[in-house]
Amino acid sequence: MIQVKGLTKIFKKVEAVKNVSFTVEKGTVFGLLGENGAGKTTTLRILATMLKPTSGTASIDGTDLLVDPEEVRSKIGILFGGETGLYDRLTARENIKYFGLLNGMSKEEVSRRINELSDILDMQEYIDRRAGKFSKGMKQKVSIARSIVHNPEIMLFDEPTSGLDVTAVRMVHDFIKRLKDQGKTIIFSSHSMNEVEKLCDVVGVIHKGKIIEVSTVKNLREKYNNMELEDIFVELVGDKNV
Amino acid sequence: MFNKYTWIVLKKELTDIFRDKKTIITSILIPILVFPILAFVIGSSTDQFLGQNNNPVDMALISEEENKLEEFLKANDNVNIIEVENPQEALKELDIKVILKIDKGFDERIERGEAGNIEFIYDITSSRSDMAQSRLNGIIGEFSHSITLSKLEELGISSQILNPINIEKTILENQQADQGIGLMILSIILPLMLTVWSAVGGMAAATDLGVGEKERQTLEPLLTTKASRLSLLMGKYFAVVVAGILGTLAALTGFGIASEINPNFTGSGVTMPIQSIIAIGILCIGLALIFSALELTISFYARSFKEAQTYLSPMTIIVMIPAYFTMYLDGKEIPDLFLHIPIINTISIIKESIVGVFNIEHILIVAGWTIVYIGLALFFTVRMFNKESVIFRS
Ligand SMILES: Nc1ncnc2c1ncn2[C@@H]1O[C@H](COP(=O)(O)OP(=O)(O)OP(=O)(O)O)[C@@H](O)[C@H]1O
Ligand SMILES: [Mg+2]
Numbered sequence: 001m002i003q004v005k006g007l008t009k010i011f012k013k014v015e016a017v018k019n020v021s022f023t024v025e026k027g028t029v030f031g032l033l034g035e036n037g038a039g040k041t042t043t044l045r046i047l048a049t050m051l052k053p054t055s056g057t058a059s060i061d062g063t064d065l066l067v068d069p070e071e072v073r074s075k076i077g078i079l080f081g082g083e084t085g086l087y088d089r090l091t092a093r094e095n096i097k098y099f100g101l102l103n104g105m106s107k108e109e110v111s112r113r114i115n116e117l118s119d120i121l122d123m124q125e126y127i128d129r130r131a132g133k134f135s136k137g138m139k140q141k142v143s144i145a146r147s148i149v150h151n152p153e154i155m156l157f158d159e160p161t162s163g164l165d166v167t168a169v170r171m172v173h174d175f176i177k178r179l180k181d182q183g184k185t186i187i188f189s190s191h192s193m194n195e196v197e198k199l200c201d202v203v204g205v206i207h208k209g210k211i212i213e214v215s216t217v218k219n220l221r222e223k224y225n226n227m228e229l230e231d232i233f234v235e236l237v238g239d240k241n242v
Numbered sequence: 243m244f245n246k247y248t249w250i251v252l253k254k255e256l257t258d259i260f261r262d263k264k265t266i267i268t269s270i271l272i273p274i275l276v277f278p279i280l281a282f283v284i285g286s287s288t289d290q291f292l293g294q295n296n297n298p299v300d301m302a303l304i305s306e307e308e309n310k311l312e313e314f315l316k317a318n319d320n321v322n323i324i325e326v327e328n329p330q331e332a333l334k335e336l337d338i339k340v341i342l343k344i345d346k347g348f349d350e351r352i353e354r355g356e357a358g359n360i361e362f363i364y365d366i367t368s369s370r371s372d373m374a375q376s377r378l379n380g381i382i383g384e385f386s387h388s389i390t391l392s393k394l395e396e397l398g399i400s401s402q403i404l405n406p407i408n409i410e411k412t413i414l415e416n417q418q419a420d421q422g423i424g425l426m427i428l429s430i431i432l433p434l435m436l437t438v439w440s441a442v443g444g445m446a447a448a449t450d451l452g453v454g455e456k457e458r459q460t461l462e463p464l465l466t467t468k469a470s471r472l473s474l475l476m477g478k479y480f481a482v483v484v485a486g487i488l489g490t491l492a493a494l495t496g497f498g499i500a501s502e503i504n505p506n507f508t509g510s511g512v513t514m515p516i517q518s519i520i521a522i523g524i525l526c527i528g529l530a531l532i533f534s535a536l537e538l539t540i541s542f543y544a545r546s547f548k549e550a551q552t553y554l555s556p557m558t559i560i561v562m563i564p565a566y567f568t569m570y571l572d573g574k575e576i577p578d579l580f581l582h583i584p585i586i587n588t589i590s591i592i593k594e595s596i597v598g599v600f601n602i603e604h605i606l607i608v609a610g611w612t613i614v615y616i617g618l619a620l621f622f623t624v625r626m627f628n629k630e631s632v633i634f635r636s
Binding site: 011012045048049050051052070073074076077078080084085086087088089090094098099101102103104143146147150 | 247250251254257258261262458459460461462463464465466467468469470474630631634
């Protein structure tokens, strides 16, 4: 379970996240929906303890991220979208192994887990090749494997499909569903209504650093008379702009 | 400061670094090759130089009448008089190196006890022509001396009058006459090489491990692992240090090969006490520890690879300045102030040990400062790596 309590982040002058609170129940997928610059990445970076909140806090499965950031990091996996960075001179296996070890796994555990992930993600063919020449899709698979190598209970996805082609997008979506079926708790950020509708149980709409609506997809629909989600979004965002 | 995660990072980074051809070339291959090449070039140019001194001087002679000087020169093996149509042109082409003009009435003037007039014409912009005129000067000096001697004899005066003082030169015990020049080269090149390489040897690695990680977008995932920021940083830091030290070792290996190729390069008879060698080794590692931290700090601060290189390249020059500044420093006369300034203090200790001085007090002062500088440099590195605005700069 993730509990976010009054999270605020101010960069010098920009108030990127303002008093954000929400709860994600265990085994559910929470969609963080917002436009560019809304504060999605900043929120997820704080949850991953990469950034310190200016005020407020959050707890991950009962561990407060201000109190024990290392413990929090070992419980979460995070996948960033866009250009996916791998170590070009290391093989896919070595890339994944590095992150497994850094998450406190033993060598044997890592090696077993990599074989398992390599089967699941269909990477056997290139698992021992250097990552430098991989295609975007191959890189994305290795990044996914890297982010879940330690089998975290909680996954944070920050626009994981941005810049990917249709096949790769489907692969990522399938993967998220699979994690959900395994009972993982997931936060998923996106600026696409469609994507959120497909994958999420609960949606939080974030705009200019503030959460302006938290609700199930179904409730949102009912509240706004079965409008298309895209229109609901425009409605919500438009409201706050006035 | 050194935990299991530091070790994991260190191992991974070293694997990564040494799979990169570029790094291997710049930090291992070039240092190994530079000194042998330098030794070879210095060696062959010295040979050429010496060769020039052994060959006879190619010259043209202009004189309107026979005279004793001409006779003397024709009989001298160190002179090769060449018949040329146009001596000035030949000099320009360096077919001859110098023109000697002997004035009319040369012999008569000397006979009368006056000075005989001759003229050298040479090309001052050509080192070979300049050298030729100076050698000719020496050869004619012999002739001049023989005239003096015979004149003195005519007058019945002993030639001893020309050398009223006898000078004898004795070098200190345990020293060899030919030690001087080799020792000079060694005491100039070795400190420069050791310090500069220790300081900048890790630069390529620092760039790759800092801003390289940022630019590759691998830094963020790395920061989400269980490993603490400090242990990640330390792993990277020690990887840069190891790369720097390997570079220095490579340079030393090259230096060793160089002195095999050309024994003049290091000079014979230089023996450093073992405790000096150990002290120098430790101090150079100290330099690597200081500068790796600075390089990593700059690398993390930079937005891009290019920016990091812009900041880091002046550093090589900054490091070279103290090294050049102390080039002719005498190992037996180190000013106390020098023991406190980074790089210069390490150079001072190296210079001391080359001339056989082992001053434990000096070494301890330098070691003390080195520790202080490491601490300071690391303080900045850790601060930089913990700064959100730096790590997430875009
Ligand atoms: N390190 C930083 N320093 C200063 N300002 C920042 C920093 N990171 C983000 N911001 C600002 O905070 C605001 C929120 O940014 P954030 O990246 O969280 O948005 P986002 O919802 O992820 O947007 P996108 O869809 O473009 O990824 C933006 O105005 C951004 O410019
Ligand atoms: Mg973002």
